[in-house]
Amino acid sequence: MYHENTHPLVKHKLTILRDAATPQQLFRELASELTMLIAYEAMRHLETTPVPVNTPLAGTIGCKIKNDIVIIPILRAGVGMLDGMLSLVPYARVGFVGMYRDQETKQPVPYYEKLPRDLKDPHFYVIDPMLATGRSIVATIDSLKEKEFDTITVISLISSPEGIKTVEEAHPEVDIYTGSIDECLDENEYIIPGLGDAGDRLFGTK
Numbered sequence: 001m002y003h004e005n006t007h008p009l010v011k012h013k014l015t016i017l018r019d020a021a022t023p024q025q026l027f028r029e030l031a032s033e034l035t036m037l038i039a040y041e042a043m044r045h046l047e048t049t050p051v052p053v054n055t056p057l058a059g060t061i062g063c064k065i066k067n068d069i070v071i072i073p074i075l076r077a078g079v080g081m082l083d084g085m086l087s088l089v090p091y092a093r094v095g096f097v098g099m100y101r102d103q104e105t106k107q108p109v110p111y112y113e114k115l116p117r118d119l120k121d122p123h124f125y126v127i128d129p130m131l132a133t134g135r136s137i138v139a140t141i142d143s144l145k146e147k148e149f150d151t152i153t154v155i156s157l158i159s160s161p162e163g164i165k166t167v168e169e170a171h172p173e174v175d176i177y178t179g180s181i182d183e184c185l186d187e188n189e190y191i192i193p194g195l196g197d198a199g200d201r202l203f204g205t206k
């Protein structure tokens with residue numbers, strides 16, 4: 001199921017993020033802030049376990065998140081959301097997945113994968129600012145499921161309707177949290193209106 005965040009703060013920050021005149025430093029800061037706002041909602045359903053805690057005044061029962069939280073940025077643009085995720089969950093484990101697009105088949109080809117080990121009830125958050133075709137996200141989820149990891153949530157800043165459909169068809173039980181579902185993909189598979197190339201804008205490569 002997909003969840004488009006309609007909070008006014010998300011809409012406001014996304015508008016500045018999209019603006020071609022927004023400089024790189026501000027773009028990066030906004031990408032982090034938006035990640036936090038969207039991920040906060042995405043984590044609403046995490047389970048907790050009761051734990052005793054002593055305040056300076058009394059003992060009480062608090063709670064802690066039950067699952068190991070594992071963040072999986074898809075290289076390279078996903079790294080631009082990592083700070084925001086770690087601001088929310090500083091103790092999270094982090095794995096990396098790298099995909100490049102085969103120019104002929106247009107299919108994602110994995111070239112790097114490094115996942116944390118010894119996980120206890122892991123909940124995976126796959127992060128990529130642009131859910132465009134959805135193919136690299138599907139390939140990443142396929143790879144996690146091959147390793148018997150099946151509690152997975154996707155977080156993106158902007159999605160295309162085509163990408164959402166592709167992920168939902170391949171993995172209907174995976175929740176997708178996004179800041180906006182835009183109009184469509186163009187002939188180069190960029191999201192319209194989108195924000196251009198997220199990696200280039202995050203890392204100043206153009």
Ligand code: URA
Nearest residue numbers: 130132190191197198
């Ligand atoms: N990747 C991007 O950076 N932007 C898009 O619009 C699509 C994929």
